[in-house]
Amino acid sequence: MGQLQKRLDTIANNLANSDTAGYKKRQAKFSDLLYQQIQNQPNAEPTKTTPAGIRVGSGARITATTQVLTQGPIKATDRSLDLALLAENLLFEIQGNNGETPTQYTRSGAFYLSPLPNDSGLSLVTADGRSVMGYNGPIVLPPDTKSIEIDDQGVVQAVLADGTRAGVDSLKIVTALKPQFLLSTGDNTLQVDPEMNADLIVGAYAPQGPVVQQGALEQSNVDVGQEMVQLLETQRAFQLNAKSISYANDMMGIVNSIR
Amino acid sequence: MKNLYNKTTKILILGVPPVFKGFYTAASGMLALQRRQEMLTNNIANINTPGYKADQASMRSFPSMLLNEMSGTGFFGNNTPEKKQIGSISTGVYAQDVTPLFVQGDLQQTDLYTDLSLVQQGGFINEETGRPSSILFTVENQNGETRYTRNGSFSVDDIGNLVTSTGEFVLDVNGERINVGANQFKVDDQGYITVNGAQQGRIGIAFIEEANMLVKEGSGLYRLEGAGAVGQAYDNPNVNFQVRQGFIERSNVNIEETMVNMMNTFRAFEANQKVLQAYDRSMEKAVNEIGRIG
Numbered sequence: 289m290g291q292l293q294k295r296l297d298t299i300a301n302n303l304a305n306s307d308t309a310g311y312k313k314r315q316a317k318f319s320d321l322l323y324q325q326i327q328n329q330p331n332a333e334p335t336k337t338t339p340a341g342i343r344v345g346s347g348a349r350i351t352a353t354t355q356v357l358t359q360g361p362i363k364a365t366d367r368s369l370d371l372a373l374l375a376e377n378l379l380f381e382i383q384g385n386n387g388e389t390p391t392q393y394t395r396s397g398a399f400y401l402s403p404l405p406n407d408s409g410l411s412l413v414t415a416d417g418r419s420v421m422g423y424n425g426p427i428v429l430p431p432d433t434k435s436i437e438i439d440d441q442g443v444v445q446a447v448l449a450d451g452t453r454a455g456v457d458s459l460k461i462v463t464a465l466k467p468q469f470l471l472s473t474g475d476n477t478l479q480v481d482p483e484m485n486a487d488l489i490v491g492a493y494a495p496q497g498p499v500v501q502q503g504a505l506e507q508s509n510v511d512v513g514q515e516m517v518q519l520l521e522t523q524r525a526f527q528l529n530a531k532s533i534s535y536a537n538d539m540m541g542i543v544n545s546i547r
Numbered sequence: 548m549k550n551l552y553n554k555t556t557k558i559l560i561l562g563v564p565p566v567f568k569g570f571y572t573a574a575s576g577m578l579a580l581q582r583r584q585e586m587l588t589n590n591i592a593n594i595n596t597p598g599y600k601a602d603q604a605s606m607r608s609f610p611s612m613l614l615n616e617m618s619g620t621g622f623f624g625n626n627t628p629e630k631k632q633i634g635s636i637s638t639g640v641y642a643q644d645v646t647p648l649f650v651q652g653d654l655q656q657t658d659l660y661t662d663l664s665l666v667q668q669g670g671f672i673n674e675e676t677g678r679p680s681s682i683l684f685t686v687e688n689q690n691g692e693t694r695y696t697r698n699g700s701f702s703v704d705d706i707g708n709l710v711t712s713t714g715e716f717v718l719d720v721n722g723e724r725i726n727v728g729a730n731q732f733k734v735d736d737q738g739y740i741t742v743n744g745a746q747q748g749r750i751g752i753a754f755i756e757e758a759n760m761l762v763k764e765g766s767g768l769y770r771l772e773g774a775g776a777v778g779q780a781y782d783n784p785n786v787n788f789q790v791r792q793g794f795i796e797r798s799n800v801n802i803e804e805t806m807v808n809m810m811n812t813f814r815a816f817e818a819n820q821k822v823l824q825a826y827d828r829s830m831e832k833a834v835n836e837i838g839r840i841g
Contacts (some may be wrong), residue, residue: 315657317712320589320596322766328643338759342760343583343836344645346765352702370659468703469705489705525591528806531809535588538813539584546827547827
């Protein structure tokens, strides 16, 4: 039942994030527990066609909650700072917490502009204020930028007040080679497990077709209908296991009341 | 007084008092039913485990004993003891076997390309012996031994090997570990693995002739006891199956049947308790009241 509780938590988290842009749902994987071998016959019979003894199982457990990284639906928002990644396994690179390593990654492209001190420019940041990285460091737009244009390969251009365009940088987009080894660090960010070699997990992105769409956001890939069905399944399994406990309890009560 | 005459040499209950034989029989009944209930509870706990095969228990009666009646025939005033057989009595019951039921479970579509499942067409019952055979994935455990599993919830480890969700390596037709690198791979319904358009290998699917000799070890693994034949399922023309990617095979536990069996087991357990109580009261009378003076 404890494992079912964890599954319920996973489903609840998925449902709570069904509207979060860029969220990737998690699935719980089950496995059965060890079996205890009981010798129930002291002498094996030669005509027996099954292995000796009986095995009593001890239940089930959750072995992993894997992230399912399928592409979520793209919703057009017409906001020029909303970006959606169009292929699976691609991520934006953002600066780590308080400028420290390790770097973090995100799938959610809802960005904002934050003015730098001394009016030296506008930096492209996430909702928490962390800079979005380009190939030459954090992306900083000139202070007199009127609007921003990002093409489908992630090249950022600032349109200045006088109508001229200034190339700024290219968004640093990386490929998650082994996405199942990325840890969720909250606020839509992902991080490489510090014990693993980062080069094996995240690699440079090889351009192939349109990658970024400006003015759109990728929605969560949670299928609410599917999650509700799993929720009902988990509830039923919970009830059945509770009934098993109740039977075991009653049987012990019967033994106790023999005399 | 009845004198019990033991027919077989295998006595499974020692120190049986000659009078209330049924006392230990009822106790053995309770123990056997308790094993059965444990097995049913384990089945219920595993209704969400992919590839889980429901266990079935078989109960067996202990070897029967013959009952003889000692009586005397009077003849010219002599009493010649004579033994007369009056039938046999079973001395109890025990849970003899817990065997997995190798019936195909339902398929559930997941969105993970690392989930594989086996879909067998037909029940694979051996016609001569009536015993089932089965097909399973071959895996290598941490000690390098070969194990089998139906749980196709695989994933890829950090060096690119295809592994189960508990870390065993999935083997190909040659018994080697499968390395798919960092990329997405495709598996077709005959088990051929394609990585980036190039064929990489073939998933090893073992055909176990005597499925009843498979022993559950936990974590979805089966071990083959005895020297049964293990061949690749692809080579066997009578075996029709498919490998489906993106699906997992659900547990084949039948919930309604299991719950009904649990109810029956519980009531039988209760009935055995009543038998024990009846013997207890009889013995109480025998011990405390027979021969009491005053």
